[in-house]
Structures are given as C-alpha cells and as structure tokens.
Amino acid sequence: MRLGRNKGYNQVDADDTNDLGNPISNEEEDSNLISSSTAEDVFNNELDNAGVEDDLNFSDNELPIEPPSYDVEANENGTYSTPAGMEQMEMDDPLFSDDEQASVPITEKIGSFFVCVNDRVVIPVRRNVVDPLAQGLNVLSVQLDFYLNKVGNPLILRRFFYIILMSIIAWIIMSSGFLPNKRATHSRGLFADYDILIDYARKSFDLSKLERDLEYISSMPHMSGTKGDSAVRHYLEESFNNNGLKIVKELEYRVYATYPGNSILSFTNPKSNDGKKGIELHEDNFNPMAYNASLNNMDIIYGFKGREIDLQQLKENNMLENEFVLLLKYDTLPSEQMLLAQKYKAKGVIFITDKFDGDDGNAVQVRSVCIPQIVPGDPVTPGWFGNTIEPISPKESKGLPQIPSIPLSYNQGKQLLDALSMEGVSFEDDMFSGIRNDVKVDMTVDNAVRESHSITDIIGKIEGKEQTDKAIIIAATRSGVYNGAKYPSFGSAILLSLLQLFQEMKYKYDWKPLRNIYFISYGGSEFNYAGATELIEERLSMLKDEVYTLLDVSELGIWDQDRKINIESHPVLHKFFASNENNMGFEVNVEHVHHYGDWLPFLANGIPVSIFSSPKVRDREFPIDTKFDTFDKISESLKGTDNGVLATDLLIYLFKMSLELVDTPLLPFHVDDYITILDKAFRDFDTKTGNKLNFNSVTKGLLLWKRIGIEWSNWRKAWEQLVLDHEEGIEPSLISVHRWTWNKKLSNIGRRQCIASGLPGRPFYKNVLFSPPLWSKGETGSDSWLFPGLEDALNLNDWNGAQSHLDDIGKIIEYSATVFIEETNDVGF
Numbered sequence: 001m002r003l004g005r006n007k008g009y010n011q012v013d014a015d016d017t018n019d020l021g022n023p024i025s026n027e028e029e030d031s032n033l034i035s036s037s038t039a040e041d042v043f044n045n046e047l048d049n050a051g052v053e054d055d056l057n058f059s060d061n062e063l064p065i066e067p068p069s070y071d072v073e074a075n076e077n078g079t080y081s082t083p084a085g086m087e088q089m090e091m092d093d094p095l096f097s098d099d100e101q102a103s104v105p106i107t108e109k110i111g112s113f114f115v116c117v118n119d120r121v122v123i124p125v126r127r128n129v130v131d132p133l134a135q136g137l138n139v140l141s142v143q144l145d146f147y148l149n150k151v152g153n154p155l156i157l158r159r160f161f162y163i164i165l166m167s168i169i170a171w172i173i174m175s176s177g178f179l180p181n182k183r184a185t186h187s188r189g190l191f192a193d194y195d196i197l198i199d200y201a202r203k204s205f206d207l208s209k210l211e212r213d214l215e216y217i218s219s220m221p222h223m224s225g226t227k228g229d230s231a232v233r234h235y236l237e238e239s240f241n242n243n244g245l246k247i248v249k250e251l252e253y254r255v256y257a258t259y260p261g262n263s264i265l266s267f268t269n270p271k272s273n274d275g276k277k278g279i280e281l282h283e284d285n286f287n288p289m290a291y292n293a294s295l296n297n298m299d300i301i302y303g304f305k306g307r308e309i310d311l312q313q314l315k316e317n318n319m320l321e322n323e324f325v326l327l328l329k330y331d332t333l334p335s336e337q338m339l340l341a342q343k344y345k346a347k348g349v350i351f352i353t354d355k356f357d358g359d360d361g362n363a364v365q366v367r368s369v370c371i372p373q374i375v376p377g378d379p380v381t382p383g384w385f386g387n388t389i390e391p392i393s394p395k396e397s398k399g400l401p402q403i404p405s406i407p408l409s410y411n412q413g414k415q416l417l418d419a420l421s422m423e424g425v426s427f428e429d430d431m432f433s434g435i436r437n438d439v440k441v442d443m444t445v446d447n448a449v450r451e452s453h454s455i456t457d458i459i460g461k462i463e464g465k466e467q468t469d470k471a472i473i474i475a476a477t478r479s480g481v482y483n484g485a486k487y488p489s490f491g492s493a494i495l496l497s498l499l500q501l502f503q504e505m506k507y508k509y510d511w512k513p514l515r516n517i518y519f520i521s522y523g524g525s526e527f528n529y530a531g532a533t534e535l536i537e538e539r540l541s542m543l544k545d546e547v548y549t550l551l552d553v554s555e556l557g558i559w560d561q562d563r564k565i566n567i568e569s570h571p572v573l574h575k576f577f578a579s580n581e582n583n584m585g586f587e588v589n590v591e592h593v594h595h596y597g598d599w600l601p602f603l604a605n606g607i608p609v610s611i612f613s614s615p616k617v618r619d620r621e622f623p624i625d626t627k628f629d630t631f632d633k634i635s636e637s638l639k640g641t642d643n644g645v646l647a648t649d650l651l652i653y654l655f656k657m658s659l660e661l662v663d664t665p666l667l668p669f670h671v672d673d674y675i676t677i678l679d680k681a682f683r684d685f686d687t688k689t690g691n692k693l694n695f696n697s698v699t700k701g702l703l704l705w706k707r708i709g710i711e712w713s714n715w716r717k718a719w720e721q722l723v724l725d726h727e728e729g730i731e732p733s734l735i736s737v738h739r740w741t742w743n744k745k746l747s748n749i750g751r752r753q754c755i756a757s758g759l760p761g762r763p764f765y766k767n768v769l770f771s772p773p774l775w776s777k778g779e780t781g782s783d784s785w786l787f788p789g790l791e792d793a794l795n796l797n798d799w800n801g802a803q804s805h806l807d808d809i810g811k812i813i814e815y816s817a818t819v820f821i822e823e824t825n826d827v828g829f
Helices: 026-033 037-049 098-102 106-151 154-176 194-204 207-217 227-242 308-316 334-343 410-419 485-509 530-546 571-578 600-604 631-639 641-663 671-688 696-726 733-747 788-795 799-822
Strands: 247-268 293-302 324-329 348-352 405-408 440-462 467-477 515-522 547-555 564-569 587-591 609-613
Touching: 106 154, 194 485, 194 641, 207 227, 207 485, 207 631, 207 641, 227 247, 227 440, 227 485, 227 515, 247 405, 247 410, 247 530, 293 348, 308 334, 324 334, 324 410, 334 348, 348 410, 348 440, 405 410, 405 440, 440 485, 440 530, 467 485, 467 530, 467 641, 467 733, 485 515, 485 547, 485 631, 485 641, 515 530, 515 641, 530 547, 530 600, 547 641, 564 571, 571 587, 571 641, 571 671, 631 641, 671 696, 696 733, 696 799, 788 799
Parallel strands: 293 324, 324 348, 348 405, 467 515, 467 547, 547 609, 564 587
Antiparallel strands: 247 440, 293 440, 440 515, 564 609
C-alpha cells in the first residue's frame, strides 16, 4: 500500500480548542481526512487486510493507553522486519517529476550545491571553530592590553611584542631546515656554495661513462670530413642532447683539405751498383696539407732537426748548392721546419719518425705541415669567412707549404740514413749529413685534394641566470687522422664528462651558473685549425663581446702517475690558477701561452685562453699521431685503481676551475698581478736588447693600469666584506649593478689591447702582446710568445721598425687603460 504525502493522521496540537477528555468523533475526523465514503471503505479494508491492530478505538470516547503498533515487528533475535502482507511506505509524490527535474537550469543546481555546502560546512565551521577562536583571541587581546597597560602604552608595546614573536618564529623555521639554506640548495645567500657542488660532483662522477665514451670515440679513425668523423660527431651531438642542453648546433664550414693518396719514394747510390731501391709506402706516409709535386734525381742531405743553426751550418759547408731534398727528424714545429727548408731553397722534405719505447720502428707520426704562424684556418680564404671574398689559389697561400713532404717510419728512414756516407757535417745525434751526389732520390707526393670540403663544429650551451651577455668556452679537439685514444679522443671524453657534471648540478640543485657556458668540439684541427678559425671569422663580434675566457682540455691525459698539469694562460688569470687552494694533489705549473692549437684564433683576437695539458700529451710522445694510439693499448691502464683515482681527481679539478670561472660573482681577474708580469717582461726585453729601445710610452700606460689594479683590488675587498662577510651572500641591488659593470670592464681587457691592423706582415694576429712569433729560433719557453712584433723586427735587425712597433704597443696600453676608466657600458673597439 502506498500512502500519499498528505494522506496520514492529523496531529493534535497541544493547545487545540477541543478538550482532550472529549475526543473528536469519528465522523468529524473522517470528514476532515477523506471527503467520500468510498475512500473511507477502501482505507478501512486496506488496514484490515494488513492485519494492523486497531489500537485507536474510534467507537470509544477514551484515548488508548498504549501507542499504536507500527509496521515492523521484532524477531526473536532482536532484528526488525516488515510484517507479512505489509508494503513498505514509499514516497510517491516527489517535489519534482522526472520531466520537471530535467528542466531545472544548471545555475539553480549550482546554487543549490553552494547552499548545501554553506549549510553543512561553512556555517558549522564558523559556529564551532571560527567564532570560538575569535572570541578566544578577543579575550587574549583584552588580557594582553590589560597587562601591557601596566607597563606602558599598549599600542607601542604591541609592536615590540610582534617583532619579537615573528623573529622567534623565523629563527625556529630557519633552524629547522624547512626553508632553503646553503646545505639544501647549494647556496650562500644569492651565490653558490662551491664546496657542496664539488662534493656532489665527486660522488656522482661516473668513471665507467668516461671509459665508454673514450672507447667509442677512439674506435675508428676520424679525420675531419670522413665517415668516421661523421659517426663520432653524431655521438657527441647525441650526448649533448641527452644531457639536456637546450641549444645544440652543428656549424658546417667549407675549407681546403687533403687526404692520403699515392706517394712514391725511391733512391739510388751513384757510388754503388745496387741500382734504384724503392721504399714501400702506405697511407701512413702522409702529411696533412702537404704540397703535391714530383721530384726526380735530387740530392738528399741529412739536416738533423732542420733548425736555423743546422741549415746554416750546412750552407757554410756548401752542402746546399745543388737541388736537394732535406732528410729531417721531427722537431717541435714541423711548420717552421718547412718554412726554413723553403728559405734555404730545399725542393722537398722527408721526415723521419723517432723510435720510441715500445715501438718496433714501424710507427709513422702523421703531423700537419700547414703554417699557422702566418695565418691559421682555411688557407685559401685567409682572414675572412667562407666565400665573402673570392678564394685564392693554394699556390698563393702563405698558410700552405710550397714544397712537398713525406713522413717515414724509423725503419724506412734508416734505409736512407744508411745509404749516406760518413762525411759532411756532424750533428748532435752523431749522424752525418752526407755530401752531394751521395744519394739521389725520386719523390712523388700525390695526396687527394679537396679545395672545398665540409668540416663541422659542435656547440652546446648552458644558459646563465645573471650576466647572460658573458660566457666562458670549454672546448676540445675532436678530429684526428687515426683513432687517437690518448689524443684527441681522451679530450673529447673529458668534455662530455664535464658537461654531464654541470648538468647534474642543475638537476640536483636547480643550479644555473651566473654566466653562460659554451661546450665546443672542433673539427678540422689537422687542416690548420680550420674549425676554430672559421668559427672566429664568422662570429668574431659576438665572441669578443661575450666570451671572457676559453678553457681547452684537449691535451690532458692520465697516462703517467706524476700528477702534473701545465696551464698556459693569459697573465690576468695567472694568480687565479697559481694560488688555488685545493689542486687535488696535482702539481700545477702556470705559464704564458706558447704552443699551437685550436685556441690560436681566440688568442690572436685578444680573448684570454687557458690551455690545460699533460706534459707527455702536449709534447706528442709516442704513440700519439700514429696508428698505434688505440683504445686497446690503454684499456688495461684505465681499469687500474691508480688511474681511476687520477681520472676522478682530474675531472673534479677541471670542474672546480670551470665552476669558479663561470660562477664567481666577481671575475677572478687580477689586474695588479697582470701589470706586474707585463712590467717585468718589458724590463727583461729591454735588458735582452741592450737598452736600445725607448719604453717611455709603455711606462705611461702601465702606470695607468697600476692605478686601475689598486682600485680594483680595493673594490673587490670591500665587496667581499660587505656581501660575503656581513650580509651572508645577500647583495644589495645597487652593489649588483656596480659588480656587473666591473665584470664587463674586466672582460674587455684583452680585446682592448689589440691593434686592428695586426702584426706587421701578419694581419691575422691582432693581439700585439701575446701571439706566436714568426720564427721561434728554437725557443720554446714560457716567454717565447711575448711581444711577437718586436721579436719579428729584431730577427730582421730592424731597430727602427722595432721602436715604431713598441710605440704602438705603448699607445694601445694607454688607450685600453683610458677606456677602462671611462667605460660604463660594453662597447666595441
């Protein structure tokens, strides 16, 4: 049975006008509830059928003593159920029908929802939580005012109480470590805490990854422009991308290149009847950038290392009269050997590879014979980028030799040495030059020439967070004629490991350097450093504006346990590298730049460079530059504990130096030390030349720089005391602006001391203070690249030219100091 919403009993109000002792009659109640007798009958029948006991006796005039029984009865087990024959009551008349519910607007439904939330959540929370809390706070405020009024003015005392309370809360939170602090965020105020970063770098460095990278990079020959180089290049680029660098680019350049071809060498001894003997040559007998030519029936003269003193001695003994080919041992600079051979009218050069420990005499050192001391880069576009100017002929290029050359192994060269007589000039190695007509040689060099061949540089960038217009470069040579496990492949593996360490700092601590970092892998190094030079020629203005130092890691190694690192650097950074407190147990030797590499075009344009090298790698000791420099030869040494520790220490040291250069708030340039070094160098040069030159113009400029050095040192100390000591790394905005200005001015020191016209006769080299001289004269010491223009003039005995060039140096030193003092913005020269 279903009862409608309005079809039940009417309740009797307590104050009803009818007397409870005189109940309402059944007829009156029925007339109020049901208007027809038919409905009454149906109602009564349904009640009877349901078996409901009529406790309300409508015939009696008395109210029942017990309440009526309901539609449920208790079972024996205490549960309740609906009596048999009874239907449960259901609501049959909802507020809205289904059609009406479907037509209710969504806005009303949303309104109903918020009303429900307000009734069930907001109002109870306000009544049970907020209002009592407000009352409690009000009581507390009244009590606080009551007691404070006994001491003084409550309004003033409230403020003091608030400050003390907030200070206590802040101290508790900061002490608890819930807020970022230097231990949790690697920072000290606004700047990084290097000890934390370096400690994490040591823990996270993956030596096995370094080994895997080295194994792949050195698994194949990868001369620039070959399939091997393409594979290695893609591996490096993929590593750059996998480490999360946002900016990774391949820069392709077209340059002059040479590759192994068909070379022929034979000789005869006119004094014997042995006839012509051929020396079997193969692809190893190849000098990159060698001149192609064919020579017949030439005298062969042994000239030891082909130095000026060696060739002059031969000339004085009339050994260089006829057409001849020089037989030489490799010296430090094959390019200078070629220049001297041309100067003394040789028609060709044959190089002999020394026999090294562990060598059976069949190794051939393959070394480039291009001439970077005149102009590095693409020799047919010297000093300009690409095809902006019509390329010149290779025969007109001063960056290429104009006589042929072939390298031989020790065993191959010994055949020629044994054929020479024990006559002529005796040299330091107890060998004789031989005499004219001793041995005649036929020589053909026919290398494969590509006058416009593709080489590629790979560049990745980590963006800084503060001075994003300034950057450092971390670079390594990639290309080599052979596998090059020790050089250059190990340098490329080092580059990848450094990149990974920097990115791990970013992911671990959300760290970003204050300034940008570029990672560059150069191609074309065997082609006169073409990759680095073309990059400079294409982007010179941008690089000079942005880059304040370059770090080259190509020549590092872990192949001996003497733990020595040579750092050749601009004098403004000498003190930074020499006075570093923690060198990881390495013996660090800091010098001026004085040898060739991919850093050369940067140095030539005044960008400070720093070259990290291990002595044996820098000197190209065996098996470097030979086909025996493979991963198999060094894999066992990599697994040794000592080399593993050495590799880890080396990586952490490089990471530490790079981190401080790019993330130190103030550039670590020491102007006072720089001027002291320059002053000493000029004094030594004056003494060497017998006080024949006037240094007054130089002295005037150095005095200005000395004043700048004092001012910079004082400002640096004041900044460290204010920001680091007193403010715990929190730097006021005005001080930040001054710091940025100092950094910009310091980064321009090198470029300001360049002369746009370059060195006399060598316009590519605009850095008149630190560049290679045309002739080394066997001097390979730290000071051999100081004041190259003066050295060139004195080699020609041109004292007037030397004085004129010295005056130009004095003017540029004074000019750079004047601009430094007046400069407030980063502008070009």
